[in-house]
Amino acid sequence: MQTGSHKHAVLVTAADLAPQALDMLTQFDVIFAGKQPTEDDVVALCAAHKPVAIIVRYGKVNARMMDAAENLQVISKHGSGIDVIDQAAAAERGIAVRAAVGANAAAVAEHAWALILACAKSVPQLDARMREGHWDKSTHKSIELEGRTLGLVGLGAIGRRVAAIGVSFGMNVVAFDPYAKEAPAGVKLVSLDELYGESDIVSLHCPLTAENRQMLNRDTLARLKRGAILVNTARGGLIDEEALAGALASGQLRSAGLDSFGVEPMATPHPFQQIPNVILSPHIGGVSDAAYVNMGKGAAGNVLAVLEENARNAV
Known part of the structure; x- marks a missing residue:
């Protein structure tokens, strides 16, 4: 991994990584690209170093960046969602793409x-009502979850944890x-149509692909139970x-309840900001104290594994 006193570089598309x-x-x-690096920032750092x-924490990695980093062997996601990496371009260039699968599942x-x-x-x-001086005890009714149906789209490491809590x-x-x-x-495993029709709460836990982009659209939202709750901690592109x-x-x-959006950071102004019955968070579902460490170690471990394998194969 090292030639003489020269150290190879690892670029992190963020301002920090777990110690x-x-x-x-x-x-x-280890080169840090900063808090919100632009495409041009990353290309310049790839060309220089x-x-x-x-290691991808924020933003996307495209073919332009890959071509600027002529020694690039691996692109390692600080998390599980590799849709932000142009996987076809990486494959064409013989660059490995890896994810820290499960590292942020609990978070x-x-x-x-x-x-x-x-x-x-x-x-x-x-x-908000309390802060405005209201006392809504006589008028408010919440939804009781016991006996209701929770529908999970995706049953990987995250979906299974969500399921266990629902049970x-x-x-x-x-x-x-x-x-x-x-x-x-x-x-119970069901078809997607059954899930839409039966669920009081639908929670998304699947990767974004070309096939499921905007899977929740006018047609499918109309097939949900009237009064259902929709939660997305996966990818914004799943929803129209x-x-x-x-x-x-x-x-x-x-x-x-939305933690991911079609364009991130979410555009401002955005229609969601004026809708009182949507709860928004800035794609921080996987950002916890423990997950920060787990994802960093997972991403670093994937870098080391690929480089070591490539070094063995080169002998």
């Missing part, structure tokens, strides 16, 4: 439940996942945001 991850990368010059690896599952509960119990709205709440839990061979205890705004305004959906 535990940096400890794994001491044989490299010729990194052998890029995202917890945040999904924070949004589910906030939607069902109107937590932000009641807090512990006494909910009927159904899931759609074309890759799941079996379901955990208390969870204009159609969702309409479903929230019409009462087709009781509320939505």
Whole structure:
């Protein structure tokens, strides 16, 4: 990994990385791109430092960046969502793409439940009303979750954690996942149409692909139970945001909790900012104290594994 006194570079598309991850990368010059690096910033750093690896925390990695980093061997995601990496371009150039799968599963599952509960119990709205001097005890009714149906789209590491909590709440839990061979205890595998029709709460836990982009649109939102809750801690591209705004305004959906958006950072002004029954957070579901360390170590470990394998194969 090192030639003489020269250290190869690893570029991180962020301003920091967990100390535990940096400890794994001491044989490299670790270059930080800053808090919100632009495409031009990353291209310039790739051209200047010729990194052998890029650890992707923020933003996207495209062919232009890859071509500027002529020594690049691996692009390692600080998390599980590799849709921000041009995988076809990487494959054409023989560059490995890796994800820190499961490193933030607990954090995202917890945040999904924070949004589910906030939607069902109107937590932000009641807090705002209290601060305005109102006491809505005689008029407010929250949604009780016991006996309701929770529908999970995706049953990977995150979806399974969300499912287990739903089962512990006494909910009927159904899931759609074309890759799941079996379901955990208390969870029933169903078709996507069945899930839409049966669920009081729909929570998304699947990767974004060309096939499922805007899977929740005017047609599918209309097939949900009237008054259902929608939560998305996966990828914003799974939802047609204009159609969702309409479903929230019409009462087709009781509320939505969103942690990811079609364009990030979310454009301002945005229609969602004026919709009282949507709860928003800035894609921080996977950003916890423990996940920060786990994702950093996972990303660094993937870098080391690919570079070591390539070095062995070159001998």
